[in-house]
Amino acid sequence: MKAFLTFTIILCFTLITQAQDLKTTNEITSLLKDNVTLSKLHYPQSVIRFYAGNNYEYAWITAEKSDQSETAMLLLEYSYRFGLSLSDYHWDAISLQKLRKLRGTSVEENQREKAEFDILMTDALITFINNMHLGKYNPLYKSSYIDSNDINGFRSDDILLNARQQTDFLKTILKVQPKIKEYTDFQSYLNTLYEEDDCIAPQRESEKIIINMERLRWIDTNDTSYILVNIPSYTLKLYHRDDVFDFKVIIGKPTTKTPVLRSSINYFTTAPDWKVPQSIFVKEMLPKILKSPQYLENHHYSVYDKNGSQVEISSSKLKEIRQNPYRYSVRQSSGCDNALGAVVFRFENSYGIYLHDTSQKQLFNKDERALSHGCIRVENAKELAALMLKNDDSANRIPVLENAMSEYKRKDFVLKQPVPIIITYLTCLIMDGKPVLYKDIYHLDDSLENMFNQNK
Known part of the structure; x- marks a missing residue:
């Protein structure tokens, strides 16, 4: 008889729990079909996919994984530490205090309010993940496109679902940030700054850091070996694993701008004609x-x-x-006075530009080197070509390269592993732990600064 009573109690408790779970599921499902609710979301399709993967249950309101929910909320609250704005993450409707309050009520209370809160928090986190990985104002991908497609295998709802299954929720989310050194330098600088006194850099510096972190989020690369050309600093950096090699460059005049792009150098040619x-x-x-x-x-x-x-x-x-x-x-024709110099590096692009040597090497002594028609001239081009061969496990071809360049013999050097080339526009970099500002040669900062300032 006692066993029967115990079974009856367990059965009743299970049925009540299932009924509550069903009500939760119904509330989430109902709101995700409501156009008014969907219109409030930045990434409605991503949110729908997330809850489909979560069996249409609460993700944040329940006591289960409450530490994770609070970490997620604090991540949003401290979004400014990543050069982002809290106003983008439904902070008029969600907060840590409200999360705790709703979580403290009984299971059957405020079901609709809880569902609305849970959905808005999910959309806020999905938006945060997209902003961290792709940027907010990415010129290549509008939010509607990001919401409906994966971008080179990246989908924010998948990232969020996966993070909830990990022991280190925060680390999984933060891994979506760009790996490129210039970005990690910015993030390390901000982290140090806030840890020291919880106050930000002077306004001009902070504005520059924010817009340039945004630009770096538009660059999609996980490569450990690549070339980065930065237009405002007139520099080229060759990254190969832990090594960095610096070169001066000449870039396009304001009337014939060097474009921002990403491509790969497949080969280079000595003694080119132009x-x-x-x-x-x-x-x-x-x-x-x-x-x-x-x-x-x-x-x-x-x-x-x-x-x-x-x-x-x-x-x-x-x-x-x-x-x-x-x-x-x-x-x-090729020769010592050829405009392309002794070597040209080819990469596919729709602008018809390339990276090359030059016969006018005295121009590298100038501080401001916006002098070309859009192509990029590099100082010490022979050294760059030799490093590319060495990093391509073809060091034995360096003497052939040097001979071809000195005697102006035309020869193609095809790389076994193409080298990614990124041409970007960064008006601020971290040098020796401090921000260094560069002249906004093409006047591209104002419009991006305005976009961020309108949404502070």
């Missing part, structure tokens, strides 16, 4: 040729027609070229 871009030929070179036809010979240029045949220059031909310049093109 096919002059049509805009340079027509706007800059043709007037010089018409003024002095000797200009072509003096600079080792040849003119070609649209069929690729070389053209003999005469007064009548010059008149024809002046009348129909777009039917002709110009190439410069």
Whole structure:
């Protein structure tokens, strides 16, 4: 009889619990079908996927994993430590105090309010994860696209579901941040700053740090070997595992900007000839040729027609070229005065730019080096090429490279492992533990600063 009573009590308790779980499931499911609720969410599809993976149960309100829930809430509260804004994470509707209050009520109380809170907190965390990994104002991916697609295997709802299963919830979330050194330098600086006195850097510095952390979130790379060109600092860094090699560069003038992009260098060529871009030929070179036809010979240029045949220059031909310049093109043969120097590094891009040596090495003595038509000229190009061969396990080819460059022999050097190249625009970097600001050459900071300031 006693055993029967015990069984009856357990059965009743189980049925009550199941009924409560069913009510929870019904509340979550109902709200995720409600357009008013969905309109409040930044990533509604991601939130729906998250709860589908969580059996449409509360993720944060229950006493189970309460430490994890409080850690998640504190992470949002301290979002400013990551250069992000609390106002992006439903802080008008959720808070640690409210979480504790709702969790302290009986299971059957305030079911709808709890469901609404739980959903908003999930959306806040998903938004935080997306902002940490991809940035808030990513020019490549709008929030609606991120919500519906995975980005190179990344999905914030999957990250959040996985984090809930880990013993170190916080570490799993923070791992979504960029691994690129410039970003980790910023984050380490902010961490040190807040740990010391819980106050931020001077406003100008903090604004620069925030927008440049945002830019670095747009770069998708987990590579340990890559080239990073930073336009405002006129620098190129070659990263290979734990080694860093620094080079000066010349970048595009404000009227012919060097674009921000990501690609890979598959090969480089010694003693290249230079096919002059049509805009340079027509706007800059043709007037010089018409003024002095000797200009072509003096600079080792040849003119070609649209069929690729070389053209003999005469007064009548010059008149024809002046009348129909777009039917002709110009190439410069390899040599010591070639605009590309002794080596050019090729990478796919839609802008037609490349990284190359230069015959005008004296220009690297200038502090401000926005001087090109968009391509990137690198100082000590031979050293860069040799390092790329060495890192590609092809050090035995370095003497061949040096000989080809010194004697201007054309030769292609194909890399077994392509080297990622990232061209970015960072107006602030951490140097020796302190922020260093660079001139905003292309005036790109203002619009990004305004976006962040509007949402402080």
